[in-house]
Amino acid sequence: MFEFGISPTVQLRQEQDPSIRLLRGDGTPEFRYGITDRLAFPLSFGGLAYAFLEQQPVNGRAPNAFSLSLEGALTGLGFSSWEGAIFVFQGKVRAKKRLSRWLWLENKTFYSPTFATNGRSDYLLNSFAYAGWQMLSRGAIMVGPWAQFARGEPGGPRQTNGDYQRSSLGWRVDLDLRLCNYFALVPSVTMSRYSVVQNLPGAAHSVTSDGRLNELIATLQMIVRY
Numbered sequence: 001m002f003e004f005g006i007s008p009t010v011q012l013r014q015e016q017d018p019s020i021r022l023l024r025g026d027g028t029p030e031f032r033y034g035i036t037d038r039l040a041f042p043l044s045f046g047g048l049a050y051a052f053l054e055q056q057p058v059n060g061r062a063p064n065a066f067s068l069s070l071e072g073a074l075t076g077l078g079f080s081s082w083e084g085a086i087f088v089f090q091g092k093v094r095a096k097k098r099l100s101r102w103l104w105l106e107n108k109t110f111y112s113p114t115f116a117t118n119g120r121s122d123y124l125l126n127s128f129a130y131a132g133w134q135m136l137s138r139g140a141i142m143v144g145p146w147a148q149f150a151r152g153e154p155g156g157p158r159q160t161n162g163d164y165q166r167s168s169l170g171w172r173v174d175l176d177l178r179l180c181n182y183f184a185l186v187p188s189v190t191m192s193r194y195s196v197v198q199n200l201p202g203a204a205h206s207v208t209s210d211g212r213l214n215e216l217i218a219t220l221q222m223i224v225r226y
Contacts, residue, residue: 001034005223013194040071047073055098067096075112084117102134106142122152128172135221146172146190150157156201168215186221 006029013022032049033041034175037058040049050070053064069092090112098104106129130144148168163209170192178184192215 001222002226003030003032005032005221006031007219007221009219010219011218013213042071042073042181047071047075049092055096065097067094067098069094076114080116080117083120086114086116088112088114104132105218106130106132119214122150125149128170130174139177141174142176144172146170146192148192148194164193166196167171168192170215182225184223184225186219186223188219190217190219192217 005178006027008025008027010025011023013024014037014095025167028063031042034142035041038051042045042049049069051067051069053066053068054061055065057063071090071092071094073090074087075090078088079088090110092111093109096104096106096107108126108128110126111123112125113121115121124149128144130142132140132142134140148166148167150166171192172188172190174186174188176184176186194213194215196213
């Protein structure tokens with residue numbers, strides 16, 4: 001099986017200064033080729049995805065109590081006159097427990113570290129746990145809590161002026177609309193509050209947000225399977 005997807009994303013963020021709001025957009029293409037019913041190859045800069053456990057195997061194997069898969073890949077390469085070469089990795093863990101034909105529980109966790117040859121680094125950790133409900137044969141809705149944690153060093157790949165920590169907590173809603181056997185739309189909305197702690201060079205104390213800053217992220221993922 002070959003799968004191609006692209007995810008246009010719009011992000012609206014309230015900055016620490018109440019008069020400033022950040023609006024940004026981007027799109028991330030994804031490619032995946034299924035080598036076997038357990039092993040897949042994400043066509044980025046190299047990586048593998050493997051399903052260790054399957055609750056509903058497709059080839060007649062004995063079912064497991066839940067499904068578990070792991071994926072790792074090099075997702076980005078870059079170069080800067082300040083940091084030197086930059087490498088972006090991503091690891092994904094996905095666990096799923098189907099309770100009935102129409103209802104399941106699932107967790108997706110993403111860990112993305114970034115390293116530069118000047119020794120600086122940072123990382124981003126996302127986790128989304130939700131309950132899914134199959135509404136129709138070609139439609140499903142997933143709702144659950146969403147959390148994100150990021151940490152970086154001064155002068156690191158994310159161009160920060162000091163050590164920083166950023167945490168977000170909120171809710172996410174996904175719709176999975178399979179329009180046909182080869183095409184699906186997955187719109188999602190994430191609403192969260194985030195806080196930032198930043199240690200500026202030479203400062204006597206940390207600069208901390210008040211924890212009431214809001215963030216809204218809307219994504220429309222388009223997937224083609226063959």
